Amino acid sequence: MRTLLLALLSLLPLTFYAQSPASQSWALVGARVYTSPGQPPIEHGVVIIENGKITAAGSSKQVKVPAQLKVLDCTGQVLMAGFWNSHVHFIEPLWEPADSLPVARLNQQMINMITGYGFTHVFDLASLNYPNLRALRARVTSGEVDGPAILTVGVPFVPPNGTPFYVRPLKLHEISQPTDAAAFVKKQLQAGADGIKMWSASPDGHQAVPMPLEVVKAASAAAHQFHKPVFAHPTADTGWRIAVAGGVDVLAHPAPDGYIPWSEADIRLLRQHQVALIPTLKLYKWELEKNGVPVADNPLMTTALQQVGAYAKAGGEILFGTDVGYVSDYTIADEYTLLAAAGLSFDQIFTALTTAPAKRFGMAQHSGRIAKGMDADLVVLKADPHTDIRHFSDVAYTIRNGKIIYRSDKK
CATH class of the missing domain: 2.30.40.10 (Urease, subunit C, domain 1)
Structure with a gap:
């Protein structure tokens, strides 16, 4: 089933990001x-x-x-070839209102966060103001604003009582029933989303709250009917296992909370289900430093490095992504040095930036090389x-x- 889905994605006519071509040669x-x-x-x-x-x-x-x-x-x-960042967010207030902000301001903000780092394609992995993101994408698509091709999952959802502690006082959309999940996914995709995202286990400040497996299965099945990818924020061991069992295509992060390294059996399971992984290693460094916690030998950091490195070494698919937009420090050199510290080679990082996301998201025939x-x-x-x-x-x-x-x- 997963192989069939990937094949269908590669055939999908991806017109949503088309941009007026340059007139000069x-x-x-x-x-x-x-x-x-x-x-x-x-x-x-x-x-x-x-x-x-x-x-x-x-x-x-x-x-x-x-x-x-x-x-x-x-x-x-x-x-x-232009780079992909497969995990970004346009959620900061500086992007609003996207339909009327001056072009020069939006261009500069794009440079600061996206285009100044070589990104020609990005996947927005959670919008808190979906109409605003659509307005921003429309201005980029028209050629008015200089930006990347923007793909988006629209509005994400979480388990019951599972809004992550770090977005409070906001409360994210909670889903407990498979029928509600299928309906939510269909509505999102019909509104223009290019995929869906959920928290397969969500940190509430005390524990990782699991998403009911039947909800994950229903959401994934609904998205796959539209030939769209499914992303999950796994948080910890429970979360990635639920994601795999539920048919998720891409882990938006590794799963270092709980400090459980991935075994050979874990990696075989992930690869068997053709799950892609977005490292976001700088995220963990940034969070630790923000809270005044030493990074060196911290188990959160070492677990994330082990999971990413072991998966890459085994041939697992890695998609470059940084969580920038949630991470307010836009600089990116740390992500590259951390990927290298995890054991990724030049070619593996290059692949994660170009050919892997182009193939995963159905654009390999015209992008990535x-x-x-x-x-x-x-x-x-x-x-x-x-x-x-x-x-x-x-x-x-x-x-x-x-x-x-x-x-x-x-x-």
Whole structure:
């Protein structure tokens, strides 16, 4: 069933994020070009862009730049497919009201949180004001605001009496019955959501409150009828086990609360069900530091590192994500260094940023790689992360549909 769902996702016509293509044609020249994970880089590369698509990519010996094209000199820099952040939130008050905020302000906020770090695609994993998020997405989709393709789960839901302690005094939507879950999911997806999210176990400040398994199954089945992915916040051991049993596709975090490392049997179970994992490792560091708790050797941090590292080592699917927007510190270098500390290689991190999410969310035919015919969603880095993983965050340009939406010399 899960294999069939993934196949259906890959065939889905994903028009919700379409953006007006750039009218000009131009060329990026001179960079070291990483076309996709696992492939050797092209030295002194040339990438030709026309009408928001890549029309040629190769070395300067293979691809000639037509005389009339505008040229962006990327000599000494590194060119990759645009990055995905598969866990963000546009929930801070600064995004409201999205339908009327000045373009310049929204562009700057996008730079601060998203585009300044190379992200051309993001998945918003919980909106507290869904109409506002739809308004923001509409302005980006139209090309008025310079931003990424925005996918969203809309409004999430939690178990009965399961609103997380860290969002109080807000109270999230609680569901206790399978029929209510199916109806809620259908309403969300018909309103334009690209997936759904639940807390399969929710921290109430005293314990991880479990979602009834039948509710998870009903919600997942309803979403899968629409060929949409299901995300779960697992919190702890109970939560990820309920998520797997209930048909969830993506864990929005590891499950370090309770400090239970993942065994080989646990990892086999996760892989058997083709569950993807979003690490959000900086989240745990940020939470500990915010509360004045030492990070070094803290069991929350070490458990999260173990779970992510063990899953990646076993071949489990990792999707890059940071929980930025809930995490108010937008800087991102820590996420890369923590992923490396967990044991992930350059290619594994590169995959989590590009080809893995493009495939998981049904866009692999046109996104995630640099090749003829692919979307011109690109990131230019100032230095090579293959030599220092922190360089993934040293962004010179972010390009969406052939349009520069961020450049480091014009912040």
